[in-house]
Amino acid sequence: MLRNNTALWRRLGASAGAAAVLAPLAVLGPGAASAQAAPARCTATAGPYQKQAEAFLGRRVDGRQSVGDCEAIRTFQRQHAVYPALGYAGPLTWSMMRLVTQQRAALHHPNSDGRCPVNRGRIACVDLTRQISWVQDGRRLVREPVPVRTGRDGYETRTGPHRVYWRHKNHVSTLYDVPMPYSQFFDGGQAFHAISGNVWSQPGSHGCVNMRPGDAAAYWRLLRTGDDVYVYGRKPGT
Known part of the structure; x- marks a missing residue:
């Protein structure tokens, strides 16, 4: 009933x-299974939000993807369930970074x-x-x-x-x-x-x-x- x-x-x-x-x-949503099975290596391509991701992660802001940048982005993606976690600074990753920024800013004065x-x-x-x-x-x-x-x-x-x-x-x-x-x-x-x-x-x-x-x-x-x-x-x- x-x-x-x-x-x-x-x-x-x-x-x-x-x-x-x-x-x-x-x-995890549609496509999560294939995303998790994706190759382990980092992408060498800079995403559209590369500079923003670098700044958020405290990396050198130059808009160019490095191995260190990729690994830092991947770590964030894995911690925050952004798939595929290949180190690409795309819109989903940046959207999550903005949300986390809001959450951090609210720590002591949420209201x-x-x-x-x-x-x-x-x-x-x-x-x-x-x-x-x-x-x-x-x-x-x-x-x-x-x-x-x-x-x-x-x-x-x-x-x-x-x-x-x-x-x-x-x-x-x-x-x-x-x-x-x-x-x-x-x-x-x-x-x-x-x-x-x-x-x-x-x-x-x-x-x-x-x-x-x-x-x-x-x-x-x-x-x-x-x-x-x-x-x-x-x-x-x-």
């Missing part, structure tokens, strides 16, 4: 599937624009645009911003005010039969929870806020049932 009711599916199931960790190939309402006690803020989340208690920053992976196009993490209404430390998705450690549900089937994959991988979840295991464990210790959650912004690509 759920499969024939799109609205109910999205609210109760898809987000729990958002919560669900996708199989590796689905997490400088005042978009997350932090005048109501403890609250977990989720910024879809920058793909980060943090916890505040009034003006005090309790947990600095951490990278997250939110809902993909068509399964967006729902914006607005929410509250943690159910917590299950060792939850398993009933839809996907996949572990969802440290699950804290705040809207329908949408929850904070840990994944074993890469939080930077695309295209995203089915609505949940995916976190690295250590970050999800920290949220589990910090939040309680009834605590506020506020989601705002728009995930790139949705």
Whole structure:
């Protein structure tokens, strides 16, 4: 019955599937298998964002690809699930570098624009645009911003005010039969929870806020049932 009711599916199931960790190939997106099987050697070609990548990585900015440049770019690509990881400074790599730059800039003052309402006690803020989340208690920053992976196009993490209404430390998705450690549900089937994959991988979840295991464990210790959650912004690509 759920499969024939799109609205109910999205609210109760898809987000729990958002919560669900996708199989590796689905997490990485189309073509990931062939990308991972690509030759190990670096590309000798300078990409359209070569200078920007060099500056971001602290390399000499000359717009010319060197072995060192390529290896540095490849390391970044592997760490942030950009495939194929051949050291080519293309648009996907530069887009990820810009996102990481935003995340780094938010480290100590994530709510400088005042978009997350932090005048109501403890609250977990989720910024879809920058793909980060943090916890505040009034003006005090309790947990600095951490990278997250939110809902993909068509399964967006729902914006607005929410509250943690159910917590299950060792939850398993009933839809996907996949572990969802440290699950804290705040809207329908949408929850904070840990994944074993890469939080930077695309295209995203089915609505949940995916976190690295250590970050999800920290949220589990910090939040309680009834605590506020506020989601705002728009995930790139949705």
